Amino acid sequence: MLFLRTIPGAISLGLIWGVMAIGLYISYKILDFADLTVDGSICTGAVVCATLMNVGVPMPVALLIAVLAGCVCGLITGMFHTLMGIPPILSGILTQLALWSVNLKILGKAHESLNGDKVFLLVQQMNQWQTILIMLGIVAVLTGLLYWFFGTKIGSAIRATGCNERMARAQGINTKAAKVLGLAVSNGVVALSGALLCQYLSSADINMGRGAIVTGLAAVIIGLAVVSRISSNFAVRLIGVVVGAIIYFTVYQFIVNLGFDTDLLKLLSALLVALFLAIPYWKNKYYRKRPRCKEKTAQGGDSNVGQN
Amino acid sequence: MSDKTKKTCAQSTENTQSMAGNIPMLSIENVTKIFHRGTVNEKVALNGIAMTLDEGDFVTVIGGNGAGKSTLLNAVAGVFAIDSGKVIIDGIDVTKMPEHKRASVVARVFQDPMIGTAASMNIEENLALAGMRGKRRTLSWNVNKKDKATYRELVASLELGLESRMNAKVELLSGGQRQALTLLMATLNKPKLLLLDEHTAALDPKTAAKVLALTEQITAANNQTTIMITHNMKDALTYGNKIVMMNEGEVIFTAQGEEKQKLTVSDLLTKFHELGDENDRILLS
Structure with a gap:
């Protein structure tokens, strides 16, 4: 019974983290770029939003600026990679580390509360059903926007870059610009998730992004496993990723309710994601079929954008 | 015959240059590329190459492994910076132009059918990507209705039955189908220069013949200036109006x-x- 009562909370959290997972889907699946910036940019979204709201900036404006701040984070990682030739993972780690200081400076301290009586919170723990409704709306709008964006000429250029960089360059696509733009969009979405998360939790914390990439990856992998048999449509996949996040947090809540030592949850998450990542590899190894476009076709995914 | 063949490349290209009254479509001037310069692995991949192509020329390039054939195409396409020399396409010096910008006038088909297309995107989307080569990409919809009809017709002209699968992901196509599609994509915008890097080498003989026939059909129809690398000497003689043999760059x-x-x-x-002698000497040194 206790578990049932926690379900709405798990769904709310799942929807908010689902936004983050959508952002991760863009970098990890579409761009084929394991972007560790997200641990920092989700926190940047939160601290920017919280700081602005506490000084009286209206919530929508704070949200927008938080998203832009996230875009800048992605831009920086992208430039580390494309202009300075730093490998993707290292570029992300560097930005993530730098962001820890930046976030601390923005927030001014390690932890800041948001008082729901003084500022308007779009989503809040006190009102789960309202939160779920609003988040459903946000996810729908975001999915629509991204479906449109990745169906345009520019969006398609980003997808082509992620799928086959040599081909993209041969077709006259500036793959460096495409990567930077893709990372900016991805981290903007991640920061949006952070900004919503800080409102939901009524606080921003300098450590709230730690391990975010693992949570996001878990959501992406679970979500794609769920929807990949249903449809390869891009929008369906994005929604699937959000469903993945909801499943993740529901299971998480269930495990917590079982009385599992919460200190070990990160260990469990990491092992779970490692296992999920290993499954396609093992499958390939033991059921090897005809050779395909390296590992990249496994991402598949985004192919139906632009149809209709 | 053997006397004639001893004529060096430099001489014969000079001849063609003086013969051509107007601006050549491609002019490669004294291009040198050295890989791993200053290390023990230093390799002179291109050693002062000169070549001139007039509009509509179809050149076949043959040569052993490591002769520098692919390096030559990559130098023309701008995959890397060359160490010295010039690449001039239709009178415009593109030597310093980055690869993606040069793509507006140079189109390529690679040996590996997997490289020429985006596997996780469908046929239409791949064609649309190629259709934007050299144009400014905007936030307009990638494949619009008008394009759809055009692409369908073009794909139908391949006679591979792909026109009914316009929404199929390219990863589902066979190597030959992908190569035919890549060829279509490469020639979609009528590039000034088409570079074919052993584009039939990875295909079975029957499919290879089909793709080659298609190549001839498209290049003839467009009066397409083309460079084709091939390992097949028969193909090198059958196709094109010029032949170039390379060795040691x-x-x-x-x-x-x-x-x-x-x-x-x-x-x-x-x-x-x-x-043979020369190669043996290099092996022994």
């Missing part, structure tokens, strides 16, 4: 027009064997 023999038509596979083999 240098052009060692060229022939064109009637002279090329008279050549046989055994002529070419003889020339390769003449190189």
Whole structure:
């Protein structure tokens, strides 16, 4: 019974983290770029939003600026990679580390509360059903926007870059610009998730992004496993990723309710994601079929954008 | 015959240059590329290559492994910066132009069918990507209705039955189908220069023949200036109006027009064997 009562909370959290997972889907699946910036940019979204709201900036404006701040984070990682030739993972780690200081400076301290009586919170723990409704709306709008964006000429250029960089360059696509733009969009979405998360939790914390990439990856992998048999449509996949996040947090809540030592949850998450990542590899190894476009076709995914 | 063949590349390209009254479509001037310069692995991949192509020329390039054939195409396409020399396309010096910008005038088909297309995107989307080559990409919809009809017609002209699968992901196509599609994508915008890097080498003989026939059909219809690398000496003689033989980063023999038509596979083999000594010496050193 206790578990049932926690379900709405798990769904709310799942929807908010689902936004983050959508952002991760863009970098990890579409761009084929394991972007560790997200641990920092989700926190940047939160601290920017919280700081602005506490000084009286209206919530929508704070949200927008938080998203832009996230875009800048992605831009920086992208430039580390494309202009300075730093490998993707290292570029992300560097930005993530730098962001820890930046976030601390923005927030001014390690932890800041948001008082729901003084500022308007779009989503809040006190009102789960309202939160779920609003988040459903946000996810729908975001999915629509991204479906449109990745169906345009520019969006398609980003997808082509992620799928086959040599081909993209041969077709006259500036793959460096495409990567930077893709990372900016991805981290903007991640920061949006952070900004919503800080409102939901009524606080921003300098450590709230730690391990975010693992949570996001878990959501992406679970979500794609769920929807990949249903449809390869891009929008369906994005929604699937959000469903993945909801499943993740529901299971998480269930495990917590079982009385599992919460200190070990990160260990469990990491092992779970490692296992999920290993499954396609093992499958390939033991059921090897005809050779395909390296590992990249496994991402598949985004192919139906632009149809209709 | 053998006297003629000893003519060096430099001489014959000078001849063609003086013969062409107007601006050549491609002019490669004294291009040198050295890989791993200053290390023990230093390799002179291109050694002062010069070559001129007039509009509509179809040049076949042959040569052994490591002769510099692919490097030459990559130098023209701008995959890397060359160490010295110039690449001039239709009168415009593109030597310093980055690869993606050069793509507006240079189109390529690679040996590996997997490289030419985006696997996780469908046929239409791949064609649309190619259709934007050299144009400014905007936030307009990637494949619009008008394009759809055009692409469908083009794909139908391949006669591979793909026109009913326009929304199929390219990863579902066979190597030959992908290569045919890549060829279509490469010629979609009528590039100034088409570079074919052993584009049939990874295909079975029957499919390879089909793709080659398609190549000839498209290049003839568009009066397409083309460079085709091939390992197949018969193909090198059958197709195109010029032939270039490369070795050790240098052009060692060229022939064109009637002279090329008279050549046989055994002529070419003889020339390769003449190189034998040199190659052995390099192996022993």
